[in-house]
Amino acid sequence: MVDRCVELGHRPGELVTYEEVHGPAVLADVAERLREAGHTSPALRLLRAYDAEHGTDYVETLSTYLDVHGDGTRAATTLGVHGNTLRYRIRRLGEIASLDLHDPEERLAIALELKAERGQV
Secondary structure, eight states: OOHHHHSSSSSOEEEEEEEGGGGHHHOOOOHHHHHTTTTOHHHHHHHHHHHHHHHHOOOHHHHHHTTTTOOOOHHHHHHTOOHHHHHHHHHHHHHHOOOTSSSHHHHHHHHHHHHTTTTTO
């Protein structure tokens, strides 16, 4: 736990209390476990394969959408697309990957995995 507090300090080598970094520490622990297990969800494997085959950006769309907590306006703006385009992409990626973004556990799991892969946790 001390190592994690040093790792997550605001400046290199700074020691902070666990309470100050509780959220990032929990996420970092989960991300570490996912990386160690080499876990990739079937949904992400399907989306990556589809993106590679069709030149789409469904993984990026999903990641952006989850990063803004499902706020369609913010996600569309970040991606530089129209709101209707975003809604189409979200519906389509759900179909491709059999992903239910209305399920909070499924959303959390996929968001954690994406953050772990990007090294954001």
